[in-house]
């Protein structure tokens with residue numbers, strides 16, 4: 065992933081966060097995946113009055129990627145946190161992908177694929193798919 069792709073990926077996740085439908089938790093999340101076709105696919109969380117029906121931002125981004133015809137992820141950015149709060153004051157600051165989304169991401173990624181976790185203010189953590197989900201379930205191996 066180039067520096068330019070990384071910057072565009074982060075911007076796409078932050079922009080997607082603005083569109084989130086987080087009526088119940090009030091915690092907006094945006095995600096974006098960079099695919100091997102060079103496109104960046106964004107998604108946001110979409111909640112529901114029947115709470116378990118809500119979907120994570122990562123799920124939306126992966127659905128958009130599949131719809132676009134891509135099948136391989138080269139990079140992931142996830143944006144959470146509150147725009148009006150500085151990270152050091154914000155206990156919700158780290159929008160680390162949930163367990164289910166780690167498995168969703170791993171389905172389309174090598175272990176070395178970078179995952180960048182950001183707030184509206186700054187980059188919080190740069191890690192990899194393999195670090196987030198070691199020994200991932202995989203039917204092919």
Ligand code: THU
Pocket residue numbers: 086089091092093108109110111118119120121122159160161162165
């Ligand atoms: N959420 C995501 O969109 N991605 C994650 O990886 C963690 C959680 C959403 C789900 C719910 O709408 C809100 O954040 C609060 O849990």
